[in-house]
Amino acid sequence: MLVKKAGSDSTYFVKSGKLSMVSGTLGAAASSVQTVSDTVFNTLEVATGSVTSATVLDTLANLGQGSTTPVVNGNLTVSLSANTPVASNVVKASEVEFSKFIFRAGTNAAAIVNSVKIGRKGLGATGNFTSVTLYDGSTKLGSTKSSWNSDGTMTYNVSGGWTIPAGTSKELTIAAVLGTASSFNSLGLTAVTGEGLAVAGLPIYGNQMSGVDVTVGVVEITNVDASATKKIGTSDVTLAQFKLAVDSTENAKFESLTFKNKAASPNAADGDIKNLYLYQGSTVLAGPVSMVSDKVTFVLNQPYAIDKSKNQTFKIVGDVVNGASNLVEFNLDTATDLKVRGLTYNTFLTVTDTLAANGTIVTIDGAELNVAYSGTNMETVADKTDVVFGTLTLSAGATDIKISSMEMNIVETDGDSASTTNKDVDNFQLVDTVGGGAYSGTMTGGGDTTIVTEVWTFTDEIYLNAGETRTFEMRGDLPTGIGNGDSYKVTMTVATAKITAETAPAGDTVDNFSIASFTGKTVTVKKPTLKVTGVTMNSGTAVVNDENVILYSGALEASADNIRVTYANFDADGDAEFTVANWTEVGFYLVNADGSYSLQQSVGSSSMTDEVLSFDSLDFTVLNGPTHKVNFVVKGKVAATVAATLTATLHLDYFTAKDTSNIDATFSPETAGTVSAGYVADGTRVVTLADTGILFLQMVNNVAGYNKDRVVLAGSSFWAGELKVKAQDENIKVKDLKLTNSSAGDEDSIDSVCLYTATTVSADNLIGCSSMDTSDVVFFDNIDKLVTKGTEYWYIYVTTKPMNNLAAGTADSQDMIQLSVATSTSGYLDVEGEQSGISYEVGAHDGTAAAAGTWVFDYDMDNTYNEVADNDGTAPTKSFYVAGTRISTVTTVSTYGGETVATSLDGTGPYTAAIVAITAEGNNTDANGNPLKLALDNLLFDVTKFASTTMSGATIKRINGVTAATALSTTASSTTGDGANDTVGDWTLSNATTTLGQDAFIESGTTAYFVIKPTITALVGTTNLTNWVQVGFDDLKGGVADGNNNIDWFDGYDTTFDTANNFDYLFLDTESITGTKISAPKNN
Incomplete structure (x- = not known):
């Protein structure tokens, strides 16, 4: 970004938040130099040295026109x-x-x-x-x-x-x-x-x-106690059990859960438990997963539905493989770790967590020799080497242990009703996961044409030091010819008859084992299968030339083998739901882990056919297993024009895919109407196409911070307004923007007007700055600010000129700043669609829906745009009146300078009814260079009293002032009267610069205190009636030509002190002061 300070010819280049002075000629780039106020300029650090114009031009070219993105080298x-x-x-x-x-x-x-x-x-x-x-x-x-x-x-x-x-x-x-x-x-x-x-x-x-603010459902999670002590090596241990109860508000679906092991010391280590699954009944919903940093996260394969007013019980199951004496207690770390989505608003339910009160605690118990199996059910193809059947964990207790023999079984199960295809496992080994050493077993029994359990014996010595843990993968080779559905699992009886072990060096037989047996998970030989699922997507919109428009989203998961995909076919939802004329190109993409896309094939419009989209040259592989799931999308670029059909909807028809042996893959689901014979509807997205987008503009002046008129000091800066801009259907570039002041001829009080994207003055947030011309217009020329689809806010920051005897001190008292985007100003807006490239025009503002390619306003801020009432543009900001000095605060105090407000009426005579503190601020001078002093003009006090409490009058005096107490003008009702009703009246002081003299002037940065004293002449003596009086301010706010405001004042620049030119308003946050009620005891 290139900037210069107002009143200076020097140009600076902004980079990485620093200013570098530019030497040399900028040529055409000089038109992009923005003039900023001293306030904005001073927020940036000035770098040492200068930068040449050639360097600046090269940098701008590399960054792109108007770019301010810093280039930083980092890792x-x-x-x-x-x-x-x-x-x-x-x-x-x-x-x-x-x-x-x-x-x-x-x-x-x-x-x-x-x-x-x-x-x-x-x-x-x-x-x-x-x-x-x-x-x-x-x-x-x-x-x-x-x-x-x-x-x-x-x-x-x-x-x-x-x-x-x-x-x-x-x-x-x-x-x-x-x-x-x-x-x-x-x-x-x-x-x-x-x-x-x-x-x-x-x-x-x-x-x-x-x-x-809407009412969403509530889900309560409660513990179903399953506390127990479990030996190392125990599989399928229930580590937690809980109930989810959904209230009566809405139906819901359980999506994910993160539990933390919050057990008291000793807390189980991550590796003490393995292969954790989430179950509902006997159905696996998610897993296997591992515990990482005491946390375990389950993302359900398919969300589990729970209807309103219903509940379901779930459990977490895993294998205990290590950690003698350690504890497991799973609880929510925070309520948001449970994700149950309501179906009414598609948002997460509120969670009521009662788990921690009585959580399930599992205590891990050890033995002299701890034996543990861990594994997962898996599918694979035949003719595969190094198939992992699970892991075996061995750990010693308090003494060294030497294992000289172990016997395991591999149980075969027929799955295709043909026992002749139940082949034996070959080359079954225990492979150390740390050192890589392999221990080979010897098989007895079995038979390649029979369903007979294979017995494998390992006689190589395994040595365990006291407290040592060793883990082995159980690997074997599956030969060719195994039947589809045939399966295998490892079992072991953990007893001295099947495992020979002794302590070292004593040589005592080990017979204290952590478990008596284990049964491993199933390895099933299956035909390679490609599971296809669609990912539900919300409907969307797109405009001409829009890129990356997603039409379909899905996921592919291979089981039993890696699967190569070579062809995909999509059909339209109905007639004219996919029209070639609307698209320049459409591509099939894989979604990377970081959210980016990898193009697999792009099809141009010349190769497309209406209602059908085919990708015939795909070539990618989906690796075996649920952890290798591949996400894909179909997305395209909209043509430069769109045909009459303005929607696009595609369904997935079928894939062509083969396994590593080049055999056609089986698809899942296989039933009619799904991927192998019809459509997979899930994943379809309805996209509505339009020629171009719509820009919505609203000046927000009814929210805190922007909803009050103010008096602003000359030579100060302030946030004047908030402009809400919304881009619909496409990103929209605002090229030029004009703000118009509703008061004519006040440009000499304005130094600069800037637009920011946030209420922090910084180069990163700056959109542009400009001055006001003699036509009362602030022109932001060539700002080229891109509004991305959605809503954002621009903030108007005004800097006023000072009021003094110097050349720049041209601000005038009571000049007004009130800005809007006004349709009466020529060339007030120039915008262009980023994708469509079309220049927008103003909407009709006739009460109809906004048309594409237009900008529309909401003048009356009812959040309905394009109404007849909105035709003039945005609403104006609140009004800001310039002054050389101003009253910053008005308060009442109970005591000051020897004066104290009375607490009760004890009889007749003078009373201190109020002490008023008025503070002035300012930093300007008069035409002679003397500091301005604020001057009071007219004061009005609102008096309320008991009707029959009588006063002869009241005075005002500045505490520590030089003028004697001055009488206030009082209305009859405020001093006399009779009857039981309260009365209200006014006490006033006019022309204070005359009546109070020098005491009416308040220097900037100081506070003046005035004491108000009425004289009580009579108190009513009627039984059960109370005499009282109260002095306050009903209208401190005031307004232009307001005759009822409490304080009129001068800012000190005009020393004629003509009441016709005073300020009738304060516009402070404090708009009234009730005052202290002074009462006499009730008459009895």
């Missing part, structure tokens, strides 16, 4: 993910994803992130958030946070560090719970820290979310 780069949520309304009190970022490590070394600093932007506040959590995919990082720093940021630590391997990337998600509705917030990253870590791309923010 970690942060960028916004393509998956980051769009700006939208979100339900408060439910965890929602705010933003997603890609962390890409350099090629030289892994990046280890120890903490991040989270920032917030928008109209809201940090207090709007109940909690914030970071995720790596579905894995929670660190602990959920709820406390913010005083500077509006949150420091989020990641215990143990988050590692991004060299040359790779990961996606970080910021999720949060909003506790406040109608709050507009975006969350981002302002800093990332790690040892020796250099980071590029910060600060960075996601899109803005607005909280809405």
